[in-house]
Amino acid sequence: MRTWIKICGTTSLEDALSSIEAGADALGFIFAPSKRHVSMEQAQAIIRRLPRGVEKIGVFMNNSAAEIAELVGQVELTGIQMHGKEVPQEVYNSLPRDRRNSMRTIKTVLVQQGSEITIDDAGTPGVVSAWLLDSGAGSGKTFDWHAARAQLGEKKGSFIIAGGLTPENVGEAMRVFQPWGVDVVTGVEREPGRKDPDKLNAFVAAVRKAEQA
Secondary structure, three states, rough: OEEEEEEEOOOOOHHHHHHHHHOOOEEEOOOOOOOOOOHHHHHHHHHHHOOOOOOOEEEEOOOHHHHHHHHHHHHHOOOOEOOOOOOHHHHHHHHOOOHHHHOEEEEEEEEOOOOOOOOOOOOOOOOOOOEEEEEOOOOOOOOHHHHHHHHOOOOOOEEEEEOOOOOOHHHOOOOOOOOOOOEEOOHHEEEOOEEEEHEEEEEHHHHHHHHHH
16 A cells, blocks of 8 residues: 655745655645744745645644635645644535535544544544544654554544654554554754755655555
8 A cells, every 4th residue: 555645844845846856745834833834825835836746735723614714715725634623524614615525634633642542533424534643743752653553443544643753763653553644744854844855755765665565
């Protein structure tokens, strides 16, 4: 199975193109408070110059459904990631009708030591495309992949691993968890908000190598 790769925290056209050249399937644009925050105008200026085939995911945190819908109406995103208390069904219902079913919708689930992983998709089939398991917003730390995999058991769904991934450890994360996708920020940067082309290439290469194991 080919693993979906998202390079998040895109802040410039240069970094976006480097990520695509390395082999990223998707780029993340953070509209939440962050060192990697971009404005609606900045994101759209980058996105309009990117190939159609790459996914453009907007990352939100504790935004209202109306706020997300307004931004989606202004920026050519192909997906949204809800990183806070957003209710997926409300956000889905608020999206423009002509884009509602074509957009990838990702819901973040925080995985913290000693806490139970809660995947609440009851009554919302098809609303959430994938669940992103993360150790915390911008923490740059990994979570216990073994424990998380065991907790989820036979739970169905597309799971994305995020949090502390690097070119050096992503292969092990894939071996243990066998995720649908991986998401990286700090592990491919030379400084916050600036990507390192060598790390980007190494990260994607490590993912593709792990797929063959």
